[in-house]
Amino acid sequence: MASAQYTRQAGPAMTEATPTATAIRPPQPVKMVISGGFGVGKTTAIGAVSEIEPLTTEAAITEVAAGVDDTSLTPRKTTTTVAMDFGCLTLDPTLKLYIFGTPGQDRFGFMWKDVTAGALGALVVVDSRRLDECFPAVDYFEREGTPFAIAVNAFDGVLSHSLPAVRSALDVAPEVPVVAFDARSADSVRESLIVVLEHALMRARGY
Amino acid sequence: MSEPGRAGPAEQGRRDAVEQVSAVRPFLLTEGRVVDGEQALPMETQLVATPEALAQLEEPHLAFERRAIIETCRVPVSLAELAARLKLHLNVVRVLVGDLHTRQLLTVHVPRAAGGSDLDILRRVIDGLRAIHTSGGPGHD
Numbered sequence: 347m348a349s350a351q352y353t354r355q356a357g358p359a360m361t362e363a364t365p366t367a368t369a370i371r372p373p374q375p376v377k378m379v380i381s382g383g384f385g386v387g388k389t390t391a392i393g394a395v396s397e398i399e400p401l402t403t404e405a406a407i408t409e410v411a412a413g414v415d416d417t418s419l420t421p422r423k424t425t426t427t428v429a430m431d432f433g434c435l436t437l438d439p440t441l442k443l444y445i446f447g448t449p450g451q452d453r454f455g456f457m458w459k460d461v462t463a464g465a466l467g468a469l470v471v472v473d474s475r476r477l478d479e480c481f482p483a484v485d486y487f488e489r490e491g492t493p494f495a496i497a498v499n500a501f502d503g504v505l506s507h508s509l510p511a512v513r514s515a516l517d518v519a520p521e522v523p524v525v526a527f528d529a530r531s532a533d534s535v536r537e538s539l540i541v542v543l544e545h546a547l548m549r550a551r552g553y
Numbered sequence: 554m555s556e557p558g559r560a561g562p563a564e565q566g567r568r569d570a571v572e573q574v575s576a577v578r579p580f581l582l583t584e585g586r587v588v589d590g591e592q593a594l595p596m597e598t599q600l601v602a603t604p605e606a607l608a609q610l611e612e613p614h615l616a617f618e619r620r621a622i623i624e625t626c627r628v629p630v631s632l633a634e635l636a637a638r639l640k641l642h643l644n645v646v647r648v649l650v651g652d653l654h655t656r657q658l659l660t661v662h663v664p665r666a667a668g669g670s671d672l673d674i675l676r677r678v679i680d681g682l683r684a685i686h687t688s689g690g691p692g693h694d
């Protein structure tokens with residue numbers, strides 16, 4: 347690809363430059379990820395904090411089937427569409443936060459790479475009644491070294507298990523934050539994202 | 554960002570161009586080329602139409618999908634947002650964006666890899682999120 351010749355955003359120069367009429371300067375984009383099992387409230391959480399209606403991006407994935415096509419003797423290919431939703435928040439004119447949801451299915455792991463590459467951190471949403479469904483996400487972020495926190499979605503305000511019980515069931519490292527959150531509340535989701543970022547900050551400082 | 558409520562004649566023409574896009578088969582648009590996932594542009598890459606591109610909007614020969622991309626990129630737009638708005642698959646948009654960039658119709662701002670270890674960025678995002686929190690806003694419920 348010709349990506350080498352694309353404009354790579356510079357560090358401080360990016361934020362100090364004054365926009366001119368001829369060259370519109372886009373904000374520096376940063377991203378976070380909201381992940382977790384099926385139906386745990388990922389899209390709800392993105393919608394709660396986003397300044398735009400959550401959008402859905404589709405990507406086509408071609409899977410080569412094991413068998414061969416009878417007529418052409420070429421490997422049979424099937425194309426699956428994976429949908430990823432996302433929202434955004436303009437933090438200031440020079441900085442825009444994108445929040446991406448990971449597609450639920452485990453076997454699309456490599457799509458996750460696209461979603462999570464360069465992310466500041468991830469929030470893994472957990473339904474306390476179905477804890478095991480977040481394991482693929484937890485495993486993934488541990489393996490990639492992405493800072494993450496666990497957000498236990500208290501559907502209808504009641505946690506089926508206490509936070510310490512959730513922590514011990516998930517067996518995450520002691521420094522990984524585990525918080526309760528309400529996916530429908532903008533404040534709650536924002537606070538949980540801040541928890542992720544503060545955890546990332548601690549880690550980056552070497553604590 | 555976009556204003557779906559308003560539809561002057563120019564606005565309507567633009568929308569027609571955008572709507573036509575999803576009817577075109579991805580393979581026709583990209584001539585069958587594929588994008589290597591590893592080197593692909595990040596989804597938050599910012600895209601802006603160049604003045605040359607905006608001038609070309611006057612020309613009738615401009616293909617629908619290219620016109621739609623340029624229209625959408627009058628203001629900075631992320632790759633993911635562009636794909637979502639045009640209802641095109643992400644990798645198709647990556648290829649089209651590469652073409653438009655080669656023709657100098659689009660500036661492509663690849664984000665510098667921040668990641669979870671950029672202290673300055675982390676602090677700025679935390680402060681930004683806190684500022685939204687304390688100022689309150691229509692998002693409360």
Ligand SMILES: Nc1nc2c(ncn2[C@@H]2O[C@H](COP(=O)(O)OP(=O)(O)OP(=O)(O)O)[C@@H](O)[C@H]2O)c(=O)[nH]1
Nearest residue numbers: 383384385386387388389390450501502528529530
């Ligand atoms: N009562 C209650 N319902 C919720 C809460 N969060 C999400 N829901 C509901 O749970 C359902 C699933 O939420 P989604 O946000 O679509 O979950 P998701 O993780 O995006 O789901 P998939 O993308 O299908 O994996 C929806 O009907 C939501 O309205 C919550 O905190 N409380």
Ligand SMILES: [Mg+2]
Nearest residue numbers: 388389431447
């Ligand atoms: Mg969803």
